[in-house]
Amino acid sequence: MAHDAPTIAETLRRQGISRRGFLKFCATTASLMALPPSMVPAIAAALEKARRPSVIWLSFQECTGCTESLTRSHTPSIEGLILEQISLDYHHTLQAASGEAAEAAREAAMRENHGKYLLVVDGSIPLGNAGYSTIAGISNLDMLKETAAGAAAVIAVGSCAAYGGLPAALPNPTGAVPVSAIIKDKPVMNVPGCPPIPVVITGVLAHFLTFAALPELDDRGRPKVFYGESIHDRCYRRPFYDQGKFAETFDDEGARKGWCLFKLGCKGPVTYNACATTKWNQGVSFPIQSGHGCIGCSEPGFWDMGPLYKPLSMPIAPVQMMVGAAAAGGAIAGTAMAMRNRAAKKAAQAAHQKVTVDDLEKAK
Amino acid sequence: MPSTDSGAEHGNALPILNEIRHALARLLESGETSVIDLGALPMGPQDEAELLAALGEGEVEATINAGGPSSVRETAFHGVWLLTHRNEAGETLARFIEIAFVPELLMSQAEDVADSAAALAKKLGQAQNG
Numbered sequence: 453m454a455h456d457a458p459t460i461a462e463t464l465r466r467q468g469i470s471r472r473g474f475l476k477f478c479a480t481t482a483s484l485m486a487l488p489p490s491m492v493p494a495i496a497a498a499l500e501k502a503r504r505p506s507v508i509w510l511s512f513q514e515c516t517g518c519t520e521s522l523t524r525s526h527t528p529s530i531e532g533l534i535l536e537q538i539s540l541d542y543h544h545t546l547q548a549a550s551g552e553a554a555e556a557a558r559e560a561a562m563r564e565n566h567g568k569y570l571l572v573v574d575g576s577i578p579l580g581n582a583g584y585s586t587i588a589g590i591s592n593l594d595m596l597k598e599t600a601a602g603a604a605a606v607i608a609v610g611s612c613a614a615y616g617g618l619p620a621a622l623p624n625p626t627g628a629v630p631v632s633a634i635i636k637d638k639p640v641m642n643v644p645g646c647p648p649i650p651v652v653i654t655g656v657l658a659h660f661l662t663f664a665a666l667p668e669l670d671d672r673g674r675p676k677v678f679y680g681e682s683i684h685d686r687c688y689r690r691p692f693y694d695q696g697k698f699a700e701t702f703d704d705e706g707a708r709k710g711w712c713l714f715k716l717g718c719k720g721p722v723t724y725n726a727c728a729t730t731k732w733n734q735g736v737s738f739p740i741q742s743g744h745g746c747i748g749c750s751e752p753g754f755w756d757m758g759p760l761y762k763p764l765s766m767p768i769a770p771v772q773m774m775v776g777a778a779a780a781g782g783a784i785a786g787t788a789m790a791m792r793n794r795a796a797k798k799a800a801q802a803a804h805q806k807v808t809v810d811d812l813e814k815a816k
Numbered sequence: 817m818p819s820t821d822s823g824a825e826h827g828n829a830l831p832i833l834n835e836i837r838h839a840l841a842r843l844l845e846s847g848e849t850s851v852i853d854l855g856a857l858p859m860g861p862q863d864e865a866e867l868l869a870a871l872g873e874g875e876v877e878a879t880i881n882a883g884g885p886s887s888v889r890e891t892a893f894h895g896v897w898l899l900t901h902r903n904e905a906g907e908t909l910a911r912f913i914e915i916a917f918v919p920e921l922l923m924s925q926a927e928d929v930a931d932s933a934a935a936l937a938k939k940l941g942q943a944q945n946g
Binding site for chain 2: 469471476
């Protein structure tokens with residue numbers, strides 16, 4: 453099936469898209485894949501030969517937020533992606549078929565594209581008791597093993613599939629594990645985030661589509677092009693951090709002036725993702741631009757790595773060494789901050805009044 | 817609503833302007849063109865406005881209708897072009913600054929020219945036969 457399919461370039465040409473339109477497509481694809489514009493000729497050459505890959509998407513212990521995110525992709529749109537660029541042969545939320553017909557579609561795609569299809573997984577896999585999550589009576593573990601066997605590569609989309617995520621949060625009642633804990637004999641790429649940025653999901657699909665291979669990965673199995681730098685290092689508010697200018701509360705002068713949110717618990721310095729440049733909602737904004745710190749949703753241990761509003765203990769070391777005086781201000785602020793936090797915690801505990809059900813009854 | 821951070825100056829536009837300055841020098845010296853992907857750079861709400869204000873508007877403006885409208889505009893600095901690619905729904909897909917005598921996408925492409933030559937020959941042939 454996949455062998456006879458037209459190449460991407462041929463498909464676009466049949467739709468009446470000119471070479472100029474194709475080059476535009478390549479330029480936006482390069483931007484989407486976070487590759488430099490100098491890669492456009494290489495992308496054009498690869499797309500001349502690329503054929504629509506078959507994609508099977510399995511959803512296990514997840515909230516469907518990753519699929520919601522995918523459907524918000526505007527470049528390429530989900531319609532464009534499914535109808536023109538990939539052959540999404542199984543995705544039980546998006547496909548029309550259900551029950552036995554759906555499973556038949558999955559088995560047919562596996563058979564016809566054996567060794568070549570791309571397997572995308574969102575959600576974690578329960579090892580505690582198979583009954584926690586099944587599809588068509590098949591346990592998540594069995595379905596993952598069976599489907600991964602004939603896949604060219606596996607993409608774990610979202611923090612649950614990549615690291616265990618919310619289902620794996622302590623005390624992990626279902627014994628949830630990520631894809632990489634089970635699949636050891638295939639390339640597995642992690643695309644974490646809760647959810648991942650829409651165009652990052654389509655970006656990695658576009659990379660596989662274009663080059664018939666996964667992009668270069670870091671030591672946590674993440675594509676370096678999207679997860680190679682921290683939110684902090686790419687944050688437009690970074691100059692304020694270097695100057696020691698911090699918002700102390702969410703409504704002070706610093707917050708209004710858009711200063712650094714480090715002291716309000718921003719996890720940007722320890723979070724690797726593309727939010728600061730790719731942004732969300734068609735590039736409109738991202739949490740820090742909206743005045744809230746990064747919560748580190750794309751890192752391992754998200755949910756169990758401490759309170760969202762507690763500052764990271766100290767500014768990161770290289771900055772102190774690099775920018776001398778300005779960063780020294782930041783380091784002092786870090787120490788002072790820890791003391792102030794303790795004082796604030798005590799004050800909050802003293803001021804805290806517990807409300808019981810009886811109190812609420814009386815208030816009626 | 818707190819924290820709209822209007823009026824903040826982050827200074828992220830300045831390094832891009834310097835990059836453009838170096839690219840212009842390369843263009844003059846060797847004819848080498850450069851493309852900067854604005855989607856790959858850290859930009860705050862004021863930074864982009866600052867950058868575009870600094871670049872200003874030039875003499876040429878063109879629209880390419882291929883897979884959705886793309887606007888190509890020369891800035892007040894000759895050889896510095898702002899390209900905005902949109903899809904058919906008008907959503908912005910990517911924005912580039914291209915430093916070139918003519919942006920690549922404005923030029924007709926050899927493949928398209930060959931198709932056109934064949935189409936025109938066919939049309940004339942039909943007219944003569946008809």
